[in-house]
Amino acid sequence: MKHKLISLLLILAVLAPLTALYGAETIKIGALYTMTGRGGQYGKDSEVAIKIALDEVNAKGLPGGAKLEVIITDDKNPQYAVSVAKRYITDEKCKFLFGIISTGIGLAVTEVSKEYKVILVGTDHAGTDLTANKFQKYYFRTSNNTFQSMMAGAYYLKDEVKNWKKIAYIGPDYAYGRDQLMELKWGLDKLGVKYEVVGEYWPKLYEPDYTSYITAIIKAAPDILVNGMWGGDTVSFIKQAKPYGLFNKMKYFHVDAGGNYEALAALGADMPEGIIMSARHHNNWPETPANKAYIQKFYKAAGRYPSYAAEGAYVGIHVIAEAIRKVGNANDTEALVKAMEGMKIQTPEDPPGFTSYIDPKTHQIVQVQAIGITVKNDKFPPAKYMLGNFKVYPADKLWPSFEYIDYMTKVKGK
Amino acid sequence: MKKLKDYLPWICYFVFFLGILLVNPGTHYIHLVARVIIFSLYAVAFNLLYGTTGLVSFGHALFYGIGAYITGMLVKATGPEYFLLFIVLGAAGAAFVSFFIGLLTLRLTGIYFTMLTLAFAQLAWGLTFKLYHFTGGDDGIQAIAKPAMLTGGVTKYYLFSFVVVAICMYILWRIRRSPFGSVLNCIRQNPQRITFLGLNVYKNQLKAFVISAFFAGVAGGLYAGLDGSIHPDMLHWPTSGNAILMATIGGMGTFFGPVIGAGILTGLEEIVGKYTEYWSFSIGVVVLIVVLLFPRGVLGIKRLAGNKNKEEKETEVVCNS
Numbered sequence: 052m053k054h055k056l057i058s059l060l061l062i063l064a065v066l067a068p069l070t071a072l073y074g075a076e077t078i079k080i081g082a083l084y085t086m087t088g089r090g091g092q093y094g095k096d097s098e099v100a101i102k103i104a105l106d107e108v109n110a111k112g113l114p115g116g117a118k119l120e121v122i123i124t125d126d127k128n129p130q131y132a133v134s135v136a137k138r139y140i141t142d143e144k145c146k147f148l149f150g151i152i153s154t155g156i157g158l159a160v161t162e163v164s165k166e167y168k169v170i171l172v173g174t175d176h177a178g179t180d181l182t183a184n185k186f187q188k189y190y191f192r193t194s195n196n197t198f199q200s201m202m203a204g205a206y207y208l209k210d211e212v213k214n215w216k217k218i219a220y221i222g223p224d225y226a227y228g229r230d231q232l233m234e235l236k237w238g239l240d241k242l243g244v245k246y247e248v249v250g251e252y253w254p255k256l257y258e259p260d261y262t263s264y265i266t267a268i269i270k271a272a273p274d275i276l277v278n279g280m281w282g283g284d285t286v287s288f289i290k291q292a293k294p295y296g297l298f299n300k301m302k303y304f305h306v307d308a309g310g311n312y313e314a315l316a317a318l319g320a321d322m323p324e325g326i327i328m329s330a331r332h333h334n335n336w337p338e339t340p341a342n343k344a345y346i347q348k349f350y351k352a353a354g355r356y357p358s359y360a361a362e363g364a365y366v367g368i369h370v371i372a373e374a375i376r377k378v379g380n381a382n383d384t385e386a387l388v389k390a391m392e393g394m395k396i397q398t399p400e401d402p403p404g405f406t407s408y409i410d411p412k413t414h415q416i417v418q419v420q421a422i423g424i425t426v427k428n429d430k431f432p433p434a435k436y437m438l439g440n441f442k443v444y445p446a447d448k449l450w451p452s453f454e455y456i457d458y459m460t461k462v463k464g465k
Numbered sequence: 466m467k468k469l470k471d472y473l474p475w476i477c478y479f480v481f482f483l484g485i486l487l488v489n490p491g492t493h494y495i496h497l498v499a500r501v502i503i504f505s506l507y508a509v510a511f512n513l514l515y516g517t518t519g520l521v522s523f524g525h526a527l528f529y530g531i532g533a534y535i536t537g538m539l540v541k542a543t544g545p546e547y548f549l550l551f552i553v554l555g556a557a558g559a560a561f562v563s564f565f566i567g568l569l570t571l572r573l574t575g576i577y578f579t580m581l582t583l584a585f586a587q588l589a590w591g592l593t594f595k596l597y598h599f600t601g602g603d604d605g606i607q608a609i610a611k612p613a614m615l616t617g618g619v620t621k622y623y624l625f626s627f628v629v630v631a632i633c634m635y636i637l638w639r640i641r642r643s644p645f646g647s648v649l650n651c652i653r654q655n656p657q658r659i660t661f662l663g664l665n666v667y668k669n670q671l672k673a674f675v676i677s678a679f680f681a682g683v684a685g686g687l688y689a690g691l692d693g694s695i696h697p698d699m700l701h702w703p704t705s706g707n708a709i710l711m712a713t714i715g716g717m718g719t720f721f722g723p724v725i726g727a728g729i730l731t732g733l734e735e736i737v738g739k740y741t742e743y744w745s746f747s748i749g750v751v752v753l754i755v756v757l758l759f760p761r762g763v764l765g766i767k768r769l770a771g772n773k774n775k776e777e778k779e780t781e782v783v784c785n786s
Contacts (some may be wrong), residue, residue: 086742125742128698142493223604
């Protein structure tokens with residue numbers, strides 16, 4: 052009898068880890084990214100960063116031996132994205148929705164997240180609405196919104212640029228472009244800066260020819276030209292404006308997406324020197340081991356350096372993993388929301404002594420903003436210019452601004 | 466017996482779309498089939514122009530989008546209590562706009578008509594994009610509520626859409642089989658003869674254009690409720706192109722063909738889109754196969770041998786008499 056009991060215990064001891072192995076849960080994350088067309092590079096970079104983050108998270112381990120798995124679908128348009136998001140939740144049993152490049156798609160999918168009470172982690176779209184007037188408790192964002200960029204920009208214009216009064220603005224004619232101007236103006240007013248807007252120019256997104264805008268801007272003769280474009284539009288505009296000498300006639304200021312590595316790489320030696328730019332992540336700032344390690348890993352995996360979209364995705368996966376570790380599982384959504392609110396997370400873009408955190412009230416990641424000017428630097432080929440002479444703006448001065456949220460709610464509605 | 470044969474597609478239609486609820490494939494697939502139901506109304510409404518009257522409109526997204534935007538904006542402004550009324554108002558709005566666009570575009574024929582409809586639709590798309598504070602620009606409008614009786618589970622909205630679409634489809638079916646439908650058929654086949662018969666081609670085309678826009682508007686309004694969000698893409702040219710694809714794949718010469726086309730297009734997007742971002746390639750392949758091998762579409766396959774159905778024979782008799 053005693054022998055039998057010992058044998059049984061032995062068998063159980065052998066089988067127990069096996070059952071744990073077979074019972075290990077796979078936690079699915081349903082991601083939506085633009086994978087084709089002009090925004091496709093953002094999706095492709097995010098995909099690489101997700102793989103890097105998954106390897107790190109799964110190597111470190113999750114409660115109960117669970118593994119994270121990410122499914123990515125090309126989001127195409129809001130109608131299709133909503134349908135895919137619903138499929139992720141009801142059919143694929145995804146515990147999280149993830150990603151999204153376009154704010155329009157983000158706004159449509161956040162409604163799905165709200166309806167089904169499934170957490171959506173936004174990693175690239177920057178429309179402030181999602182963490183302001185359109186906030187819902189299951190939405191979190193792991194990259195900065197346009198207000199954070201433009202408020203930092205307002206500080207930069209106030210403190211770093213001397214002898215200016217007149218600004219002109221050019222930006223794509225849709226919400227992303229319109230909001231940036233609204234936010235910069237609000238920021239400048241708030242800081243008591245006196246200025247005059249001498250021209251607003253609204254080309255459509257992906258416009259191929261900016262010549263008429265460039266000549267009109269030169270004629271309006273602003274002291275500073277503020278640009279709100281992103282991606283290929285930035286590249287086209289700069290290439291077309293350079294022969295007209297626009298960059299010698301006025302200061303050029305482009306702080307949400309202008310300094311994205313994608314544009315620096317595409318322009319190469321055509322990038323003018325000394326123009327003011329920023330991006331949501333820089334490959335050469337901060338020069339911390341964490342940022343260097345992240346960039347090297349990306350380069351090893353993809354054979355190229357990352358655009359800023361990648362960092363948002365990388366951080367997003369780590370935020371989800373950390374929340375699961377805190378809660379112990381991925382099934383208690385309410386507990387996961389609580390775990391994410393106020394979560395501190397070390398990200399590649401954090402300078403020494405600072406840790407990014409998720410604002411508990413708006414679910415927006417709060418990060419420092421670094422604005423620089425273009426300087427010769429060929430350490431990240433094919434870019435010939437990178438940003439340098441950075442001015443750094445403390446995170447808590449930029450977000451949350453409930454005064455701005457109230458203003459935005461009044462202007463754009465709930 | 467003949468009567469039964471006439472109604473056979475209807476029986477299949479009801480059995481399939483109601484049967485799917487009994488099978489209960491899960492929330493996602495019910496939502497997906499609800500999309501097929503709504504798209505099928507859009508495609509059948511479009512086919513009244515394309516397959517029946519012989520007018521290739523490349524701007525039908527405009528009417529679909531107007532229906533969606535009027536419904537969505539009214540719900541946002543006043544609440545969802547009168548949701549059904551708002552869908553009707555959306556459709557009426559689409560019909561109203563189509564009347565003026567029809568007045569201008571129907572003066573032209575062939576490719577000129579097609580290009581002008583495309584131009585109007587793109588104009589409306591541009592306006593929706595630009596009128597940032599009114600339409601929400603490219604962000605669109607979200608959180609469009611449904612009335613309390615349609616919330617909680619997709620099945621309720623599925624049934625609601627099915628009933629509305631079935632009623633609209635029946636009206637369109639009766640229109641197609643009415644003397645007016647025969648006139649539209651004749652306009653496609655031989656417009657001069659219609660003039661010689663003492664009928665006005667332009668007026669009848671305009672009537673068909675307005676009716677078609679009305680039902681496309683109903684489809685748009687229904688879709689606004691299904692997803693709870695609307696956006697300018699609904700008015701963009703690919704949405705117009707989808708109507709042409711659905712009708713062509715399913716069979717533009719048949720009444721129910723576009724329903725099959727809507728199912729194939731939505732299914733391909735869903736199934737292939739799961740595995741690759743290049744899913745639209747599969748649509749290209751299907752369109753190629755259909756156009757090269759089954760030019761009458763999937764439902765037209767049975768008539769490959771040259772047999773004409775009763776409806777075609779009747780039309781031919783009317784047109785050639």
